[in-house]
Amino acid sequence: MTDTPAFPEEDKRSEAPSGDQPTESAPEWLTAFLDGETSGQEKQNAKKALQESSDIRRVAQEIQRVEDLLDFLPLTGSPRAKIGETAGLVLEQSSSQPVVVEGDHSLEERADLSKRTEVPLTRFDPIYEATSLWPKRVRGWLIAVLLGALGAGLVLPGWRSFEDNRAKELGKIRGVVDNFQILHDSGDLDFLRAIDVPELFGQPESIVSQ
Amino acid sequence: MIRVRQGDDDAFREIVAKYHARVHTFLRHMLGNEQSAEDLTQETFLRMHRSRVRYRARCRFGSWLFTIANNLALNRLRDEFGSARMPLPTTESGSLPMTHSTPRASPPEPVDRGMERAEVVATVRAALNALNENQRAAIVLSKFEEMSYEEIGKVLDLSPQAVKSLINRAKVRLKTLLAGVLDMIQPRPIEGNEEYFDD
Incomplete structure (x- = not known):
């Protein structure tokens, strides 16, 4: 074992090991390197670590063996008849259902459509707005008319009382003048x-x- | 997909022909159940077709399609097991049909000939089922779809860095779970680093 190669600061938790301790877990950079997901300096560092550390090489080989074991899982084939059947069924079913339009994410949202997902749909989807906005406007107008009527009911008696009082006052003034x-x-x-x-x-x- | 958007049924049939086996394989490994995989494969294409208007060419079609498939799988897992975070039951060991729809390097032969291939498959499948759903999806997409971390991140709604951690944890876990059969595999040179393979 020799020096620990320098790795980016953000990857400290997966730094290459140093010393003679065996490495039981694989660092992230090593897995990424084996997956071809490293480039530039990180790739060079990984190569250097593999060159210098037998532990790293051992872990890398174990990961590759895991990869090889996954190759035992077979891919599934799809008979032509099955493909045709699926396409036919989908086209048949799809023709009887509305096409999802802009703004509707219901088919792609994270699994489990919850209330939290439905609220934004009703809030931002033009379709939902089109159906829900008009009742809101009618309701607003009704409230405005009711408030107007209520206000008129309160103001008119007061106005009459004011007019009466003013007539009385004018009468008094006229008496004084006369x-x-x-x-x-x-x-x-x-x-x-x-x-x-x-x-x-x-x-x-x-x-x-x- | 542009033609599908415009309502071209033949183009849709071409897409089904190209992706059916891949989506089915993904769902088969995600759900561990052949019947559910078949149902959801059809459902995936139905949802894709119904949402075709929303597809944008700048989005990679495969990522979009597998996002739909993954979400359907998560819903099904929640319906069946209460939580998609849980690993699948490991009792099922029915082997998949050994038909490959896409060319792939032949699986390595076990060193220990005493162990049947079917046993190895069952062991590996049990280990895969023991992962949580995100780890399982990441491994399957990486291994069978050869997606990059960035593409996997789009499907799982994660950053590439998060996918990096996810796949690392998944492989470490698989390494532990498969410790008993790892020695059956002949070591090979480390990819991209052949000159340092000397053990």
């Missing part, structure tokens, strides 16, 4: 009160006598 000379001559506060609220104090004697 009787200005009398008020000016009297200098009597009680008289003024009587003018202001005649139903409470009654018609003052002085005015009646005039």
Whole structure:
């Protein structure tokens, strides 16, 4: 065993081993190298490690043996009849079902379609929007009309009350103007009160006598 | 696939002819069950055909097709076993038909002739079934489809670095599970590094 070759920082957990300890697990870079997934410096480092470490070579050979054992698993063949049958069935079934359009990921989403998947579909799919947006607009208009009616019901009585009060006030002012000379001559506060609220104090004697 | 998008049924038949065996092999190894594999192979092509409008030429067709197949396999595993994270039962050992639809190097002969090939196949299949579904899918796609880590990542929705770790863990696990039969295989020069093979 010699020096540990330098490997990129991010691959520390799979650095080539050093010392004489046997390597039981394979580092990631070694598996990647054997899969042809390394290039450049990483590939050179892997070659160097294999050259310098018998442990690394042993592990590499074990991994290759695993690969060779996987070759025992047979590929399956597909008889021409089976292929034709599948294609025919698919075309037949597919013709009776709608073609999935843009925005619908239901056939490709991660397995297990859950609520979490369905929510984005209803939110972003133009088809779902087309069917769900109009009821929302109608509902909005209905709410606006109801609010308007409710507002009118609350405002109209208040407006009537305001108009009545204003007429009363105008009446009082008119009375004051009409009787200005009398008020000016009297200098009597009680008289003024009587003018202001005649139903409470009654018609003052002085005015009646005039 | 462009022709399929335009509704060309003959083009679709050509795609089925080209990919049927490959999808079936993938699903057979993922599910460990021949009947389920056949059902889902058909379902894969049905979904592919129904979603054909969504296919984009910039996406590699194989990755797209195997993504559909993998998702269907995961759903089936969840339906049957409750969780796709669990390894498959190792009781099933029915051998696959020994028909190869695509050319491939002949499997190496076991050194120990005393062990039947069928036994080796059963042992390897049991080891593969013992992996979790992501590890199994990564190994099958790498081994049988010869996909790169990047392509496998597209199918499994993982980064290439994550696939690198996944395959490494899977192979280490297989190495452990197959320790009893590893010695049956004749060692060979390390690929791309023949000059250093001296043990």
